[in-house]
Amino acid sequence: xxxxxxxxxxxxxxxxxxxxxxxxxxxxxxxxxxxxxxxxxxxxxxxxxxxxxxxxxxxxxxxxxxxxxxxxxxxxxxxxxxxxxxxxxxxxxxxxxxxxxxxxxxxxxxxxxxxxxxxxxxxxxxxxxxxxxxxxxx
Numbered sequence: 377x378x379x380x381x382x383x384x385x386x387x388x389x390x391x392x393x394x395x396x397x398x399x400x401x402x403x404x405x406x407x408x409x410x411x412x413x414x415x416x417x418x419x420x421x422x423x424x425x426x427x428x429x430x431x432x433x434x435x436x437x438x439x440x441x442x443x444x445x446x447x448x449x450x451x452x453x454x455x456x457x458x459x460x461x462x463x464x465x466x467x468x469x470x471x472x473x474x475x476x477x478x479x480x481x482x483x484x485x486x487x488x489x490x491x492x493x494x495x496x497x498x499x500x501x502x503x504x505x506x507x508x509x510x511x512x513x514x
Contacts, residue, residue, distance in 0.1 A: 412496035419486040438491025445484030
């Protein structure tokens, strides 16, 4: 890549970063409002920062992220198995570790959604439809 192309690419990256920062600011609010919109904005920022190292977003990357998500879910289960429910609820350090592992699962889930272009709105609609079906199941 020539100097001019590199400059253009850097300008594009700066614009993308500004757009992502704006998304984060728009979704920044009360913690109870923390949802997929903000999570995806954060993940876009992370993916953009490391796209050369991680390879960007694509369905293949989504498949890989799903596998990594399953590994992280195993780490969540490992905390439950080794520490037990009482420590997760009552021991601040164990609880913090447990929540951190859950965050890893959520981060990979968001990567999967981004790689397959699944918006938070699309997820919410399908989630509600699935909930309605489940409520009528038995």
